[in-house]
Amino acid sequence: MLAFGWASAMLCLGTLLRAKVPFLRNMLVPACVIAGVLGFVLMNVLPASVVGTTSDMYTEIVNHLFTISFISISLTSTPKENHGGAKQVMQGAMGMGLVWCLLYGLTPLLGIGVVALTGGSVGMESIYGSLIPFAFCQGPGQSAAYGAIFEQYGWPDASAVAITFAAVGFVVAFLVGIPMAKYGIRRGIAKHCGKLDEKILKGYLRAEEQNEYMVRDTTCNSNIETLTYHFALIGLCYMVATVIARLLSFLPSFLGSSMSSMMFMNGMYAAYLVKWLMKKLKIDFLQENVLQSKITGWTADYLVVCAFMAVQVNVISRWALPMLLVAVVTTVVTFFACFYFGQRIGGDNDFERTLGLFGTCTGTVPSGISLVRIVDPQFKTTTAVELGLMNLVMLFSTPVYLLILAAASQTISISWLAIGLGICCVAYLILLKVTRTWNKKSFHWK
Numbered sequence: 001m002l003a004f005g006w007a008s009a010m011l012c013l014g015t016l017l018r019a020k021v022p023f024l025r026n027m028l029v030p031a032c033v034i035a036g037v038l039g040f041v042l043m044n045v046l047p048a049s050v051v052g053t054t055s056d057m058y059t060e061i062v063n064h065l066f067t068i069s070f071i072s073i074s075l076t077s078t079p080k081e082n083h084g085g086a087k088q089v090m091q092g093a094m095g096m097g098l099v100w101c102l103l104y105g106l107t108p109l110l111g112i113g114v115v116a117l118t119g120g121s122v123g124m125e126s127i128y129g130s131l132i133p134f135a136f137c138q139g140p141g142q143s144a145a146y147g148a149i150f151e152q153y154g155w156p157d158a159s160a161v162a163i164t165f166a167a168v169g170f171v172v173a174f175l176v177g178i179p180m181a182k183y184g185i186r187r188g189i190a191k192h193c194g195k196l197d198e199k200i201l202k203g204y205l206r207a208e209e210q211n212e213y214m215v216r217d218t219t220c221n222s223n224i225e226t227l228t229y230h231f232a233l234i235g236l237c238y239m240v241a242t243v244i245a246r247l248l249s250f251l252p253s254f255l256g257s258s259m260s261s262m263m264f265m266n267g268m269y270a271a272y273l274v275k276w277l278m279k280k281l282k283i284d285f286l287q288e289n290v291l292q293s294k295i296t297g298w299t300a301d302y303l304v305v306c307a308f309m310a311v312q313v314n315v316i317s318r319w320a321l322p323m324l325l326v327a328v329v330t331t332v333v334t335f336f337a338c339f340y341f342g343q344r345i346g347g348d349n350d351f352e353r354t355l356g357l358f359g360t361c362t363g364t365v366p367s368g369i370s371l372v373r374i375v376d377p378q379f380k381t382t383t384a385v386e387l388g389l390m391n392l393v394m395l396f397s398t399p400v401y402l403l404i405l406a407a408a409s410q411t412i413s414i415s416w417l418a419i420g421l422g423i424c425c426v427a428y429l430i431l432l433k434v435t436r437t438w439n440k441k442s443f444h445w446k
Contacts, residue, residue: 003053003061004041007305010035014305018203025202027178032301033170036308036424040167056312059144059159062303068364069299070264074271076292088347092386094188095345095437096357098428103337103361104397105424108404110333111326112418119322126414128161128319130404132330135165136172139265139364140307146401149261153408160315160324161394167308168327172364173371181355181374189351189443190375199359215291231293233274240270254409300366303391334361341432343441349381350442351401356387365391384411396431400424 014035018024024034047266048054111129119126131150135143144184147159184190217226224232241263249260259265278284316323338361342354352372359368372383400421406416432438 002051002305003057003309005013005063006051006053006057007035007302007309010039010042010305010309011301012037014291015037015203027174028370029174030370031203032304033174033308035305036167036170039305039309043309044311055160055310057308059163059305060143061150062140062157062163062310063148065299065303065306066145067238067241067263067267068234069141069303071234071241071267071271072292072296074268075233075237075275075287075291076296088349089382089386090347091435091437092347092349092353092382093389094393094435095341095432096353096360096386097390098396098432098435098437099337099341099357100137100361100390100394101397101400102341102425102428102432103334103420104137105400105428106337107133107136107330107333107426108400109418109421110329112414113213114326114329115322116414118325119319121169122318122322124322125155127155127408128158129322129326130417131158131162132165132326133400133404134353135162135233136169136330136334136362137360139169139303140166141303144190144307145262146262146404149258150406150408152257152261153410155408157315160310160312161319163307164311164316164323167311168302169362170307170367172327172331173359173367177355177359177362177367177371178374180339180358181371184351184355186373190423191348205289215294216288218286218288226288229286229393230288230295233287234295237267237274238272240273244269254406254411257319257409258405300309300364309363331362334358337361341438342445344438344439345437346442348442349376349383352376352381352383353386356383360387360390396428 009030014031017034018029018031031278041255043051043055043058110128111132112126113129115124115129116126119128125151131143134146142162143162144159147162150158150162181190181206217227219226219229244266245260245263248266249256251259273285275284278287335358338358339354342357343350345353347353352375355371355375356368359371368387369384372381372387376383401415403412403420404426406412407414429438
């Protein structure tokens with residue numbers, strides 16, 4: 001509870017600073033990122049005896065919150081909407097998804113190379129470089145989860161390394177993405193941009209701006225509060241996920257230990273199972289989508305803050321140089337890959353796609369949508385929908401994380417990992433051509 005309290009205090013302070021500091025307002029930095037930076041300073045300046053908790057506690061919280069967020073996302077039903085231009089939507093989702101997969105396979109290859117060249121003198125093994133895609137391409141939750149798996153395989157401080165990469169990725173998403181968005185607006189590339197409302201800039205609603213809004217109650221509050229019931233569903237799914245993890249542990253070789261440790265995936269399976277059972281029993285009307293999505297948002301905000309607060313300077317300081325170089329190389333490669341392929345997917349919203357892709361490949365999908373909102377505040381393009389659908393295309397990345405886990409468990413060598421990743425990257429490039437999502441430029445920066 002002390003850890004929760006400190007994270008909450010940082011969120012309150014982050015919300016205040018976003019509203020009052022012009023630079024933070026203009027850069028549209030989310031309160032959770034501001035809070036995370038403040039929390040990082042707090043945890044690394046004040047001794048644990050004063051704070052009352054440790055960075056290790058925040059690593060544990062990130063792992064559990066990530067599982068809860070996957071459960072909540074999976075419990076939320078997706079409304080059937082007619083977005084129009086189905087062909088364009090699928091083209092955008094396919095193109096952005098394949099570029100994401102390309103970076104998911106390319107960045108660990110580069111990370112391994114950079115650490116191999118620079119990490120020897122400080123005792124950093126090259127396998128740590130393969131943690132970068134879980135951080136940049138997937139965010140703090142995935143990085144903490146895979147870092148924990150690495151530690152099970154005998155690689156100490158892997159969680160700290162992975163979460164540090166994730167924290168850097170979030171900063172990069174906004175420090176690089178927002179100036180590029182504003183540059184595109186100045187050059188007239190963004191065709192649907194408008195003036196951002198003051199409430200979006202300051203990040204809160206005044207009393208007169210607030211609309212009366214109630215989440216639909218699905219239970220009688222005199223019996224059980226609707227919010228309580230939804231958290232109870234999440235808790236039930238978590239318990240089912242532990243059973244699934246136990247069953248997966250019987251898989252052969254490294255697959256058993258790896259798959260059973262991916263609690264976020266097990267949580268997703270459990271949520272789908274519980275939701276299916278509720279529909280079969282005809283009690284799915286008890287689950288309310290708006291409330292469920294707000295629970296997901298709650299986990300996302302705390303996830304980011306806790307990820308920053310889990311970074312331990314005293315742990316990563318000895319590996320600071322190779323880690324910094326990996327982050328810089330990854331940022332540069334991600335930037336050029338996103339802005340090269342993004343303007344060649346094909347469509348009148350390729351600029352919006354480029355920004356959304358960059359935000360997603362350095363942070364999370366919400367980061368990408370935040371960048372898109374700057375140039376398309378009314379979501380007149382289909383980019384936000386495409387960013388959601390590209391999650392299906394991301395399944396093509398399965399061979400990449402299986403190869404990395406095989407190397408981490410020392411089932412295969414680093415050399416074979418590099419060869420496998422190289423083959424995956426070539427396959428993704430071929431798929432971009434085959435699916436006709438690698439075309440001529442649709443817009444120019446100058």
